[in-house]
Amino acid sequence: MRIIRLSEVMNRTGLGRSTIYKLMSEELFPRSVELMPRTVGWVETEVEEWILERIARRDG
Incomplete structure (x- = not known):
């Protein structure tokens, strides 16, 4: 498990x-x-899952 800081969260999202x-x-x-x-x-994995959920919602 990896913890990421705000700057990386902002960069990724x-x-x-x-x-x-x-x-x-x-x-x-x-x-x-x-x-x-x-x-x-x-x-990190929770943020990645959040991003993947947005992509899945887009792709319907």
Whole structure:
């Protein structure tokens, strides 16, 4: 399992920081994992699955 930081999440999804946090608050994006106080990351496979779901939805 690999944890990725916000910059990589933004790079992979094409989303901005505020959009990612908005989607998280609406439970539409994987939740972050607290690594240390004021430091979070995301489980790489969860972000990849989220992207693949968008592709599958597009391809119907």
